[in-house]
Each structure stands twice: as structure tokens, then as C-alpha cells.
Amino acid sequence: MKPHLLLIEPMMPAVEKALDESYVVHRWQKDELPKDAPIRAIATGGGTGVPRAVMDALPALEIIAINGIGTDAVDLVEASRRGIAVTVTRDVLTDDVADLAMALMLASMRDLLPGDRLVRDNLWGKQVLPLARKVSGARVGIVGMGQVGQAIGKRAQAFSMQVSYFSRRNLDLPAFPFVSSLPALAEQSDILVVAASGGAQSRNLVDRKVIDALGPDGLLVNVARGTVVDEQALVSALQEGRLGRAALDVFTDEPNVPDALKTMPNVVLQPHRASATIETRQAMGRLVLDNLTAHFAGSPLLTPVTPLF
Template structure:
């Protein structure tokens, strides 16, 4: 991480924070230099949180954390939830606001990496990169012909969710000469790409579908069996959003029956558990929720968590409060 000036406090003045998620070691180290850190995941005692709760003024979570109203109610002094990640669908933001608790996340800094990963997964599935790697490693080259793969350049791409990440995916897809269309909660002003009101309507019109929308109850199961059928037997699905956005059972069925051609998945409904059926399929590329997992981006995310905490305890405006 870049050198950062320490927060000016005496040991007795250091704010106490609760670490409620796994975050990179360099962030844990930086937090410990400036705050009193209570790592709840490192404590087997179920009563640990309640013992430290009266002194905890902030919670550090990540995009997979579940911070419910009941959990917040156990923390009478908490003032801030700082999320290490762009997604905060596991945080009950309404309950936090009712308590006067502010919530922050780390947007923008991970946009490029996630968009890059979306295109990497799309290419890996369409061009059968993992299979080609095994073909060479297993000594099959020259013994049997490798099957033809799918062209990506010039294909029709649908993007589900045209926010920061979706727009960055579209920018990259344009470099491949792809024909881009999208769906979102509403049509975006100033966007020339064709708009379709539902994922099913979009899927009917494209060859490949990338999911980049937010998670949470509003998008749970948004990509359902009907949408997958509409994508068709030559269709490819890529999900770099949240596992819950795709009906996982319907996806397994669609892949098993060849209702779609393949899928590239960085996220899953019950991480880190991945359905055995998906792991056994040769038409699926699986990665461990690593789309933003470059050192550069994770460092920038960590710095933004620190910036939000420092600003809060210094009484300054928060750099990235959630909308």
C-alpha cells in the first residue's frame, strides 16, 4: 500500500472498530496502526461481539458481508459501516440510516478490473481456453484435432445493468466490434445502444449476455429459466455481478440440457460453495470471485476504506457514501 500518514491519536483516544469480514492483510495492518481493531472472525467465542460492542464505533465489512438490522442493534455505539467492495446488498442500509449510521463502499476503483474479467470470461468460454490448455498439457496436440470455437468479434452482446461496470464492459466490447444492447431499470439518457425493458427481451436479441447489475432482493433470480431459454442453444452467459442475480438451478438445467452453450461465472449463490454439477461441466469456466482481485485494485480499495474511516472520525465529508 502507498505510504499514508497515521491518524493522530493517543492510544486511549483510538476509535474502536469491528472487523466483520476477511480483507487483505495489508488493510488489517493499516487499520491496526490507526484504530483498535476487534476481529470477530478470529474469535471462536460467540459472546465476543457483545462484549466489545459498547466501544465499537465502526464496522469494516466486505461485499459478501451480511450486516442486518439485528446485528447493528447489538452495536449501540456504531456510527459507520465501511464496505471493502462496491456491492453492499448484504448491508441493511435502511436500518443503518434509521439509526444515523453512515454506510460507505469502494466504487470506481474496481470498475476496470471487473470489466476486464467479464471480457476474459467471455473469451475463455467462447474460445474454449481452459479446454485448449488441457489439450496441450495432456499431449493431445497432433493426436486429435481440437474442435472449432466461437468467434467473439462482431457478435451481439447484451449487458444486464449499464452502470459504471456495465458501461466499461461496453467500451471494451466496442473494441471487439461487438453489437451492444442493454437492459436496466430504465433507459439511460445519452446512450445510443438499443434498450430492452427486460432481460428476457434482451436475451432474445443477442448471442452473449453479461450480467453486471447490482445484487439484493430487487434482482434476486432476475436471470431465470425463461431468460436462459430466450438466450438460446448458441448463447453464452457471463456473470460478474452477484450469484443471486442468476437462478442457479435454472442455469444448471440450461447448461446440462444444452439450452445455452456455456457460461463464465465469477460469482455464485452460496459462496464459496459451488454446485457440483457446475464444477463437472466442460462448457463452464469458473473463477473464485476474483474479478477485482488485482494487487493494484485491492490496494486502492483498502485506501478508500481508510479514507472513509479517517474522514468520519475527523468530522470531514465521507469520500464515498453509498447512494
């Protein structure tokens, strides 16, 4: 008999087809849960995760397979207590996230969006854009130096950027100097890139003090989680000229974005799509499927989240 699985976030058609072939798939309809279904698995995304009420309503739940690397929307303590396995799709989306971080840097520093609009509006030759900022050789500070942070650092070095980082501990990375104070890192950086994990431990890590240290000529790039940055402090700093630019792929209350950010010419916005390429989403979906297959076959999981206790 096929195991019952709850699909919380839609996935690529080929992945959903494979799920339908191997499982009795129940597609989540907001707050509605299938009645009397012995659901043993959940496939979800990092953004939605698993609402605690859903987890509590599924006594037979054995595994949560996250299509992403974020675990802040899953109660890992409760999952560990109940012996529910949790997997992510680490390793396969690192390049895409790092690529987008670089794209956001370039788009913001070189004013690519204002230039695009000027051409489309037939204003080339009629209006002149202000001079942009140089990217090569800029000083880059990276907040969070896991796989994504290190991949961003390597790409930045290809632009002759001076790269340093802040993390919970010194990782002794030969190519990247560690800075033990986040405000100090921001103060010595032209660009601050947020690549830290989300969750309670990093909420509002980038606060007003950090933003002010980055300063009126600085650029803040966030490809991590919206909650890592104090969004209101960010908006205020941009409005008041205490921060020069921002380039954001993530927000505190997605898909809701502060209206003020939408009207600022010095802000680049993306709809949380750092891993949104065909190749990477296929690889992520395959890893979700492989983790589920391994679980129900009694084999070791490919990319489990480390138990909290």
C-alpha cells in the first residue's frame, strides 16, 4: 500500500508526477487537512514549512522533506521530540543563491534597472543617469559563512573584491578574514551580503546599529531570510539616507513587501527566487524524492537535518 503524503507547497510537474506514482498525495488546501488519512510524510518548501497545527494534527507523521534549505518554518524541537525526520535540499542550490547575490550586487551598484527603464521609456539622449558605483575592488562583508556565504565569497574574489565575514564562530578560512563584530564588519564594508540561516537565533541580527555602520554609501544585499534583517529599520534608513542602497530577494512577511521599498529607485527587489532555475529546482525535487524513498526503504537519509537532541 502506498504511504500517504501531504504536499504543502507545489513542486515541479515532473516531481509531483513522481510523488503521485509512489504515494497517496493529499494537496494541502490552506487550513484544511484530509480527514482520517494516515499521513506519514510531508513534502513542503522552506518558506511555508509546516505550521505547528498541521504537525500536531498528524499523529502518524514520520518525515518532513523540505524542498529548500530553510528550516525556520518547521518546529525542529517538536519534530525531534516525536522522532520525525527532517530533510533539506542542501548542496544543490548553493550556486544559484550565490549567483543571484552577485546579480543583485551588480544590478544595484551599476544601476541596471534605472538604465533599463530609461531605454524602454525612450529617454536615452533626453535624460542622463547619475554615475553608478564600481563593483570590482569593492569591500564585501558576508554575514553567515556557510556553503552559500563561501560561494558568494569566491565569486566576489573573481571581481577582485576584498572579502571578510561575520559568523557565530571563526571558521579559520584562509581566504576570508573573520570579523568578530557585525557592526565592525559593516563599517569596513561597501557591500554587506546577508547569507545567514533564519530562525529565532538570527532574527533582526542586522539591526539599526549594523545598518548605520554600513552607512549612506553602503549596499545591503539579502539572499537569506527576511527575518535576519530588521525590515522597519532598513526602510527607515533608506528613507532617511542613512543607507545608500538595498537589493533584496527575501522579506519578513512574504509575499507582502513594504510599499515604501517599491517606490525607491535605490532598491532592487526580487520575489524570493534565488534557487528558481529549471536545473536547480529539478535537482532539489529529485533530492526530496530520494530522501522520501530512503526513509520508507529504511535506508539512511541523504540530507537530514541534525537532530536538536
